Amino acid sequence: MCLFQSVMNYFPEEVLEHVFDFLTSHRDRNAVSLVCKSWYSVEKFSRKKVFIGNCYAVNPERLIARFPRLRSLILKGKPHFADFNLVPHDWGGHVYPWIEAMAKSRINLEELRLKRMVVSDESLKLLAKSFPNFKSLVLVSCEGFTTNGLAAIASNCKFLRELDLQENEVDDRKGHWLSCFPESCTSLVSLNFACLKGEVNAAALERLVARCRNLRSLRLNHALPLEVLQKILVQAPQLNDLGTGSFTHDPNSETFIKLKNAVKNCHSIRSLSGFLDVNGRCLPAVYPICANLTALNLSYAPGIFSNELTKLIRHCKKIERLWILDTIGDKGLGVVANTCKELQELRVFPSDLYGVGNAAVTEEGLVAISAGCPKLNSILYFCQQMTNAALITVAKNCPNFIRFRLCTLNPIVPDAATNQPLDEGFGAIVQSCKGLTRLSVSGQLTDQVFLYIGMYAEQLEMLSIAFAGDSDKGMLYVLNGCKKLKKLEIRDSPFGNMALLSDMGKYETMRSLWMSSCQVTLGACKTLAEKMPRLNVEIISENEGGAGEVEARLDDRDRVEKMYLYRTLVGPRTDAPDFVRTL
């Protein structure tokens, strides 16, 4: 060790820095900074990309002090269940303080990627003004901004390469944000505004596309009709990734024929999505590019019938990532299984959210996929029903799952054939898939499934539980067994104080724990908060009355409706709203 040390110290810092440049994973760089003081220092000043999985685990000042030369930041805000309306609207996760602090410290920010954060127009305006080399903005499942904020980005970021908006709630002021890209802007590589509801100036878009010769990825919103898509494809046949806007037109029209020809010319498209408003009879226009597609997202198009879907999929032999709706049906999944031998990730979303009565998929489709697609390693499957036998078969067929998320439309439905809980099925999955890092369970489940998870899911980092288990034992199995657990989210399950308090130190090894509609009481949460000062234990109230009102009503023996706890270096947050109380 001494010899090694002295040998390494012989190298000037530039060399160390150059070596560290090859380390791309955050974990590797974190590990490297722990080796010795000089490595820490070199790594600190050469770190360009920082990932913060929970924005309240640190604060902007500490970030800047720790990595003063950072150029790229990834921040995540609200807990995952916020995506499903379980977190009240103003809970937090504001990005403004981060942007403000980095602007003040003259950080040379080039990239910002945010997930589940509140992004105000002020933040976007400040961002646009403060970082002259800013290149890439990616917002996923965020809210709080309008198209005015986007206009600021478009107007001021001279070297913008990427503006990627994924599934955000944007207040569309129907302004001319797209027209704000100056004529001098030619640097765009990626532009995704599929989640915007309003119209954009088609002519401005066409001119923008024409002058950005490096544009590789373009995803339109549903307000743009097929005519515009056709003109854009003529201007940008070099695209790799295309999100169509509206895809509905009279297939006999001249516009449609022109579109077909334009599509034929796009030899580089590998990823296709959109179809936000689609007529199935228009789909054949994309057949010519299907053979080379590696990613296909048809999950926003409930209007496409199963037979139209399968006709399309038969052309897509190289697909690696497929997102579809359950309108495809089990038979359609059979076609996928026979055709898509390169498939790695499959997501089947529910189409019937409003009780219209559409058919869904069952265990049969899942089994067919597992049998036909040897490279499958990631699945999200919303289904009508499931059986243990099917899950056991899937586990045997696909031992390589890293992500396995099953969601039965009825959260507590038992095995459709035997009426038993689905414990054995999920047990088989965790036993077989030794590399599993993410798991979501559903259906009727007892403590037994958690015994299996604790025993076998050694690599598990994230677990989602809903309406499952019988007692504290279930949660205990998981906390004791899953050594690599980082995020645990539980709703509507009978886990209580005993489980919560059994291993308090565990929570410092995890990013966060969410428990809602469980059996934990206020008293237990207080105990936990007292014993573990480096955790923030937040109690989130249903009624948005003042904290005083909440305190007066709740007694230590009362159950807590929503609790969110997370490790943090910076104590209770200062921006918590009234209905959030950090114990």
Next chain:
Amino acid sequence: MVDTVTITTLDVEETELRLGLPGAGDKKRGFEETVDLKLNLSSKDAPSDQAHFQGENVTDDANTSSAKPPAKAQVVGWPPVRSFRKNVIARSAAEESAFVKVSMDGAPYLRKVDLKMYKTYQELSDAFGKMFSSFTIGKCDTQGMLDFMNESKLMDLLNSSDYVPTYEDKDGDWMLVGDVPWEMFVGSCKRLRIMKGTEAKGLG
């Protein structure tokens, strides 16, 4: 022992959970209000008045009453799908294809058009022109059709032997095409009839 009356024999609809429509998201329904579930509760200190779960053993109990599925229940946040996706589905549900019959006086057979394929009266008019060009008697070419959509020319044409597009609305009334905004027309049109101008004098 497993009771032979299994859940699979039940109507699928009974096992289906539905979410409220978008906009009703503020209505926070507690789980116990909406779902009749019985789950095992072993914890002794469960507060009685706030229990979310009714304490009955469901795992090995063969009584089907304990396995009764929630009927048309609405559970917050289930299935777990992001709002963006929910809104897209809702919008599409409202926008299913709208095939309507189109008849033209004097033509040997009817046609069907999907009104969702068009965004304006102009587009529909062009489509008619193409569709019925082989059947035209008199000045029913595309230009003629264009004129039908122009109110000021309509009166001139009504007195000639040219054709006028009309539609039957939800109430069963025959209306002149072109009066209401396009979306409203698509929503209310049940069938179309391209009438001889002389017959259409009474309309509008």
